[in-house]
Amino acid sequence: MLPLLRAPLVAKLAGANAIILLAAIVAAVLLGRGSHTAEPLSVQLLLIAALALAGSFLLNTGLVMLALRPLQHLEAAAISVSQGDFVSRVQPSVLADHDVAHVGSTINLLLNGLAEDRARTHALAATVIGAGDRERAYVARELHDSIAQTLAALVMQLGAAVRDCPLPDFAARLETIKALGADSLEEVRMLAHTMHPRVLDDLGIAAALERLARETAERTGLAITVDTVGGGEFPDLSPAGASVLYRVAQESVGNAVRHARPRGVRMRIVRESASASLEIVDDGEGFDVREAGTRRPGMGLFTMQERVALVGGRFSIRSESGAGTTVHASVPLSAE
Template identity: 40%
Template sequence: MPATAASLLGSPPHRVPPILVTGARHFLRAPLVLKVMGANAMIVVVVLLLLGNGLRTTEEGAILVVLGALALAFVVNLFLVRLALSPIAELERVAGRVSNGEFGVRAIPSLVADSQVSRLTDTVNGLLDSLAAERRRIQKLGTEVISTQDIERARLARELHDSIAQTLAAVRFQLSAASADASDDEMRNRLSAVRGMIGKAMDEVRNISVSMHPRIAEDLGLVTALEALAHQTEAHGKLEVRVGATIGDLPVPPSTAATLFRVAQESLKAAEGRNSTGSVDILLYANDGSLCLEVIENRRGVDSGVPASDNSTSGLASIMDRVELSGGVMRVENGKDGAVRVTAALKATEAAS
């Protein structure tokens, strides 16, 4: 709830005459130096009046008045300084929250701050507004860059799949037919060798095409694509990968699907790169308008015979940038046993992705 004037001043204003409230506000909004000088001057005047009105008859009385005035001046000065610095504490709190990622937080203007501190609050809030606008602009730009990259990768992958790989397939079929027609054994063997090479080239082209753009997510949906990824990883023989999804028929925007698929892909690559052995669970669920993906490594041990790849985490770092530029959040947490847990959440709507 936003702070109201009444809550900041403490007491209901209707009990105090308006003229006094206005006067108090003017006094509190005055620069700190003036406030301190004014308050001290008032104390001095009161002391002089008291001393002039008979309290100087005894020396003890005069000493008491001076000591009382000094104590009062100390308390008043302390109060005024604290009051003047309270908006600075608010600024410190806001700076802390912004540095923790809460970019929407702003300093609440204080009704008792002196004008210089008020200006400082306004300047900081203005700065944060500019920062937020700049951040939005960069985020939009980043999303556009990612989207353009995705389109280009998809185009190239399609080109590889639909053009080069198909042509290679056609060549292989023709070689097979020629081999069947050949009467010479040597010729048949040579044709068979070429056919084998073409088959390898087709597999390589297909692998490049799949790694550039996971078409399976578009064709069969994100859950099926994750399951296929799990099978592929298991086929490497190091990890058991299980997939659990509770998103039902929730439509997943293509760019969100592509990003979450890449999170899973890079997380599994990183697990393999660390020579992790054991199982990995991939969970996909919808929560509060976001699609969440968790990749949980259940580590049994590390194969010490094979050195860990230096690049095992670089893919995760780049995919983290991608998730954040898409307006999502991603965390990579390390457990005590070296097992890693990756969590990514992206808005389920197309606009945010």
């Protein structure tokens, strides 16, 4: 029975019509043998023909509906994949003919290949992002513990030299050099903080966001606020999870400042039962999220998504032209 169901649609229709035609011929012959007048026979033949046509129509319609039903599985799989469900596959059907079954198998092979490519891309992104984070932390430590300390000592020595110098002109030059050294020291400390803020390790994510907001507001003049819901304490948020949330905030605020020209930015971090959620909202120009990857390659949307995915979190972004942007990231409190 199964080979018949999986026969091509043309063969099914031809076979069904042949059976109906044969049945009609047999019925006509049997009725002709038992009839002795022409008029009743013609009526009977017309009735047989009408029944045969009706049966053929119903059977053809039923076969076409059964044959097209497996195509619904193809449509369902395509819709699921388009919505981001890359695990979805075309389900096999005993009603599918050979050609439809072959199409389903081919689509499944393509989806399997796509899943493998995504897994490789995810692994590569994890390697690149992890290596980048380690390098940033290393460079930040070197800047803070080595170069910054050397510059601080240099500024102190120049200050002492200015105080002890008996020549006013030479002392003024030393004061200028000291000011340059102090500016360089501040820039190095700011660079180290931007690459990997020590406050994130020392005081936690809430304090790090407060400092990010304060420094950005001082630099740009924007109104940037931080709302902390749940007491502001995240003791069970891992360093990896805290780093991910901070990077999302840093990238989102930077994008708003560089591209959106907002009047203000609001960050809101919430402690939930099993996760920590961060929302960044700006009232700037907004943008087309679908075109962001091609028109604004420097926005780092892919990097933010990958960072959040690496710790098992969720990431979303909503934006429309003229309606501002909302970025949401949530990471498990047990993220490692």
